[in-house]
Amino acid sequence: MPDPATAGGTLPALITAVGAAIAGVLGAVALFGRRKPSDEAVAPTPVVDAIERDREIERRLSKLEQRADEHKDHHEDLDMKTNLTYSRLLVEESKEAPRARKRS
């Protein structure tokens, strides 16, 4: 009497092997498939893009504000210097005026 353990033909064993291989491939794809970065899972791409754009705009705005402050300081400096020079000129002119009148 043949051993029941190995009495079966090759076909069932072959079908079993093929089925196991298919299950293995499907399981591997499902379990070890490519993972996306976590940010994308939490927030979909359009939302992430909008947040990125917002941050970029804020960064540029703060840079512009900083530059505007620098320009303002520079202008104040220039104004102060101009005023000082003008005052000195006025003082000098006021000193020169009586002498010129005397000479004339």
Added chain:
Amino acid sequence: MSTDATHALTEQKSVSRRLRWTAGLGLIVPMYLAWEGFLATVAGASLLLLPRERVSSATLSALYHWVTPHAWGVIFLLLGIVCIAAVIKPKILWRHALFFLLEVQATWAIGLTAAVIFHDAPVNAIAGLTWTNLVGTTFIVILHAQRFNNGRQ
């Protein structure tokens, strides 16, 4: 509301729904793996310790064609160890344990059915049990893939 914003909102809702649906996995997977690990260990021990006549039948012929009962016993014991290690160790082992489990269960389910269909072997109760287990494992694998293959690990 613009099309982009509507699309983003819909996508966000879908992601939230999916994450909520699979939130219980942290408890389900270890419990399932513990149960399957126990079953695999019992099956492995039976295949290794019981006499060959007790663990052989025409229904198992397709499975024993290339792999001996003792080798299956070792495979089942290994599966049991991996499943229990996956319960104890970090979540990273879950995928490996689930893959191993899916592979062994699929082999047994198809093997037991193939012998019945092509070899006119009597239907074995283990076949039904294996198919039921395979359905359960497939369900867990799909849930696992839904949750973790989108970046939440």
